[in-house]
Amino acid sequence: MSTPITDLAQLPPAFEKAMNSGNLDEVLNLLAPGAVMRTVTGETVTGQALRDYAAGSIAGKAQLSNGPSRIVAGDGIAFVTEEWTLEITTPDGNRKKATGASANVARLGEDGTWRYAILNPLGTA
Structure with a gap:
C-alpha cells in the first residue's frame, strides 16, 4: 500500500513513479x-x-515523464495540468514516444x- 497523498503537489510525481515502476496497484x-480516463486515442x-x-x-x-504541474485547487477539488512524455513498447515490439x-x-x-478523478492526457484537444 502506498503512502496516502495528502499534499496535492505530490500527486503528479507519485503517479509518474507508480507508472514507471510498473506497479499497477500503486x-x-x-x-x-x-x-474516468480519456485515452490518447480518444476513448473514454x-x-x-x-x-x-x-x-x-x-x-x-x-x-x-511529467513536466512541471500547474494546480488550481479549492474546496476538495483541483485542476491539474502538465506537459508529459510517454515512451511505450507497442504490441508489435516497436518503441513509440x-x-x-x-x-x-x-x-x-x-x-x-x-486522487485523480478524471485523467485527460489530451488536454483540451
Missing part, C-alpha cells in the same frame, strides 16, 4: 473511486476498462487523500 490507488474508459488500460501501459514498459499536455481533475477523499 497506479490504481492514485485513482478516485469511479475515476472507467472501471475494469481503465484497469486494463493501465495494465496494458505497464505491460508495454511505459516510461512517463508521445508527448502532450494533460488536463486532469483530482479530488480530496474523505480520508484526506488526493
Whole structure:
C-alpha cells in the first residue's frame, strides 16, 4: 500500500513513479473511486476498462515523464495540468514516444487523500 497523498503537489510525481515502476496497484490507488480516463486515442474508459488500460501501459514498459504541474485547487477539488512524455513498447515490439499536455481533475477523499478523478492526457484537444 502506498503512502496516502495528502499534499496535492505530490500527486503528479507519485503517479509518474507508480507508472514507471510498473506497479499497477500503486497506479490504481492514485485513482478516485469511479475515476474516468480519456485515452490518447480518444476513448473514454472507467472501471475494469481503465484497469486494463493501465495494465496494458505497464505491460508495454511505459516510461512517463511529467513536466512541471500547474494546480488550481479549492474546496476538495483541483485542476491539474502538465506537459508529459510517454515512451511505450507497442504490441508489435516497436518503441513509440508521445508527448502532450494533460488536463486532469483530482479530488480530496474523505480520508484526506488526493486522487485523480478524471485523467485527460489530451488536454483540451
